[in-house]
Amino acid sequence: MTHIEANSGINTGRNESESRVSTLVGDRLCIRCHYNLCGQPIVREGHYNMLIVRCPECATIASLQEHPLLGRWATRWAVVFAGLWLAVLLGASLITGGFFYGMTTGLGVKATEPYAAFLSELQTAWLESNDSLNNQPQMWRHSRAEYHAHLHDHWWRTQNPDVLLASVGGWVRIADWNVVWGLALWSPFLIGAGCVWALFLPHVRRRWLPLCSLGLITVPLFFVLIAYTDPFRVGWGWSIGDTVYSQIGMKVQIVALLLMTIPLSIGLLLGRTVARLLVRALLPPRMRGSLAGLWFIDGLQPPAGTRVVRR
Amino acid sequence: MAIAHVCPQCGRDLARRRPQLEPHYNLRLIVCQCGWASTRPMHPLQRSWRQILRLYQSLTTLSGQLVALAAIATTNVFAATWIAATWMKDDNIHDVLQWRFWLLWPLLVVPVVTGSWLSAALSHWRYLSQWLAWAAFVSFIMTLIFLIIPWVYAMQYRVGIRLVPPDPTAGLTTMWTRSMLVFAVIMVVSLIGVPLGSAIRVAHDHRRINRWKRRRCRLRARGLST
Numbered sequence: 029m030t031h032i033e034a035n036s037g038i039n040t041g042r043n044e045s046e047s048r049v050s051t052l053v054g055d056r057l058c059i060r061c062h063y064n065l066c067g068q069p070i071v072r073e074g075h076y077n078m079l080i081v082r083c084p085e086c087a088t089i090a091s092l093q094e095h096p097l098l099g100r101w102a103t104r105w106a107v108v109f110a111g112l113w114l115a116v117l118l119g120a121s122l123i124t125g126g127f128f129y130g131m132t133t134g135l136g137v138k139a140t141e142p143y144a145a146f147l148s149e150l151q152t153a154w155l156e157s158n159d160s161l162n163n164q165p166q167m168w169r170h171s172r173a174e175y176h177a178h179l180h181d182h183w184w185r186t187q188n189p190d191v192l193l194a195s196v197g198g199w200v201r202i203a204d205w206n207v208v209w210g211l212a213l214w215s216p217f218l219i220g221a222g223c224v225w226a227l228f229l230p231h232v233r234r235r236w237l238p239l240c241s242l243g244l245i246t247v248p249l250f251f252v253l254i255a256y257t258d259p260f261r262v263g264w265g266w267s268i269g270d271t272v273y274s275q276i277g278m279k280v281q282i283v284a285l286l287l288m289t290i291p292l293s294i295g296l297l298l299g300r301t302v303a304r305l306l307v308r309a310l311l312p313p314r315m316r317g318s319l320a321g322l323w324f325i326d327g328l329q330p331p332a333g334t335r336v337v338r339r
Numbered sequence: 340m341a342i343a344h345v346c347p348q349c350g351r352d353l354a355r356r357r358p359q360l361e362p363h364y365n366l367r368l369i370v371c372q373c374g375w376a377s378t379r380p381m382h383p384l385q386r387s388w389r390q391i392l393r394l395y396q397s398l399t400t401l402s403g404q405l406v407a408l409a410a411i412a413t414t415n416v417f418a419a420t421w422i423a424a425t426w427m428k429d430d431n432i433h434d435v436l437q438w439r440f441w442l443l444w445p446l447l448v449v450p451v452v453t454g455s456w457l458s459a460a461l462s463h464w465r466y467l468s469q470w471l472a473w474a475a476f477v478s479f480i481m482t483l484i485f486l487i488i489p490w491v492y493a494m495q496y497r498v499g500i501r502l503v504p505p506d507p508t509a510g511l512t513t514m515w516t517r518s519m520l521v522f523a524v525i526m527v528v529s530l531i532g533v534p535l536g537s538a539i540r541v542a543h544d545h546r547r548i549n550r551w552k553r554r555r556c557r558l559r560a561r562g563l564s565t
Contacts, residue, residue: 049350054343070350079350092345095382213494309472310404311397312463318394319401 046071049079056096058083065090117228124221125247131214132248132284136277137269138207144272146196147179151268154183177268189275199276208284215291222295223302230325234297241292245285252281300326342382348375360558404460411453415477415525416484418445423517427510450525454532459539474526478519485515 050070057064063085070092073080079092090096196202211218225244226237255278304322308331311319320330344353351371358367358379367379422445453473461469489511 050345050352053352054340054354056343070345070352072350079345079347092343092350093347095343095380098384209494213491306405307401309464310408310461311401315397315400318390318397 046073052081052092056081056090057099058086058088058090059097060088061086062099120225120228121244122247124225124244125251127221128245128285128288129248129251131211132252132281132288135207135210135284136281137273138210139203139205139280140269140272140275140277142204143193143196143199143202143276144268146202147192147268147272148177150187150192151177151180151183155180179268179271184271189271193275199279203276203280205280207280208287211284211287211291218288218291219295219298222292222297223299224295225292226296226299227303230321234300234326237296237299238289238293240296241289244292245288249282249285252278252285304328341379344369344377344379346371346373346375347377349373353377357561407456407460411456412477412480414445414449415453415522416481418449419481419518419522419525420484420514421445422521423514426517426521427514446525446528450528451532451535453525454529455536455539456532457529458533458536459543460536462540470526474522477522481518481522482515485511485518 048069048071052065052068052070055064055066061083063083065081065083068081068084070079070081072078073089081090081092082088083090193199193202221244222241225240229237229240232240255274300322307316307319307322313331316330323330341354344356345351346353349371351373353369353371356369358369360366361368368376369379370376457469457473464472
């Protein structure tokens with residue numbers, strides 16, 4: 029006859045068919061009230077013939093065919109480690125994004141040099157034709173033809189930036205697209221970064237890994253778009269370089285970031301294969317067992333054969 | 340004492356009983372008074388800790404091997420190209436070897452280290468495939484470098500970092516051929532390092548086996564081994 033408590037759902041009754049078989053001699057805490065069950069009788073319950081121990085304090089049943097639970101701290105530590113791993117991944121994505129942003133910024137600046145030279149020539153012509161500027165500070169005359177030359181406010185306010193850009197054929201024509209070849213110089217680094225990220229994301233299936241390259245360029249793309257939508261930056265700046273970068277350079281940078289996904293995807297696709305190859309080549313079979321996950325994540329069988337211990 | 344172990348048949352608590360190493364399957368076995376035989380289960384924490392230790396050992400070995408691979412491959416490529424570059428200057432290998440004795444040390448030290456490392460650390464490879472793979476790997480790296488140098492120059496010229504266009508006929512092919520010849524010599528001399536590497540491997544294996552034997556003796560003394 030079993031009695032069920034009304035609200036708690038705990039079986040507090042004792043089945044008459046239960047037979048005492050032994051006594052618990054080890055330490056085992058009750059999973060509900062943490063009472064130490066050492067010394068309690070081990071009984072075989074009547075329904076499933078399982079071996080159980082009943083807590084004398086709260087009547088909660090402890091199953092004896094499995095190890096005692098690790099308590100609440102096991103879950104807490106699991107949460108802490110998961111959070112740490114997430115923080116490592118976020119930090120790594122920020123560092124990767126920072127590198128990508130730095131690389132493409134250099135390319136964007138380099139691509140705008142022809143348009144900067146065009147604007148510099150126009151400004152120089154305007155400065156030379158305007159006699160009233162002869163009494164202006166020396167900086168206007170010393171830095172007329174440089175990329176970082178100061179942009180004269182009076183002249184720039186009389187110009188229409190869109191018309192100026194259209195007069196040279198638009199941003200696609202005036203940008204120096206040869207700089208995109210600079211990405212080829214960085215491609216070994218990008219492929220390497222993709223290989224490392226393929227190992228950082230073991231839960232992602234191989235066919236979805238190339239899409240992760242879009243996720244990796246999200247951080248630099250975000251920074252570029254913030255700068256692109258900045259009203260104080262777009263339009264004109266203190267120098268010709270700033271101005272042309274906000275007009276053309278950011279667009280080139282976005283194109284370069286999108287092109288970066290190609291070597292990144294190659295690295296992401298090759299990463300696990302390269303790691304497996306290295307493990308096979310450099311580790312003896314008896315040490316490969318703990319790295320078998322590299323094979324399991326892609327649904328492959330780990331290499332057969334273990335080193336026989338000589339006697 | 341085990342944290343928990345109950346006989347599945349009679350329910351007797353076997354936590355205090357010491358397991359015996361079963362000779363056939365090499366399992367830690369406990370036979371209850373009721374006749375039911377069961378193996379001593381390992382606690383999940385203990386099992387996880389052992390897995391972590393095993394993973395740590397594998398990762399440290401892999402890292403060490405990668406560092407050694409990078410260092411030895413770089414030294415091989417550097418030694419081969421350095422000697423080839425000197426050979427390019429004097430254009431007569433006999434004069435080079437006669438007057439530049441300092442060139443001989445990479446021809447002796449590098450191969451000995453390479454041969455020892457190949458024999459000691461990559462002993463799970465077969466001899467022939469090991470040497471062929473190593474020769475192919477270093478040759479590939481060297482060829483890649485000679486292909487990349489003019490390409491990098493061309494890219495830098497195209498991007499605007501360099502102002503002078505690269506000259507593809509700058510003797511790179513000759514230097515590559517001579518580097519490969521020097522590397523072939525290094526590979527042959529590497530055979531000197533094989534006995535040393537084999538001795539290191541045998542000593543390491545003996546140390547490991549002796550450690551295992553001592554552990555087995557200890558277990559046997561406690562009645563936990565056959």
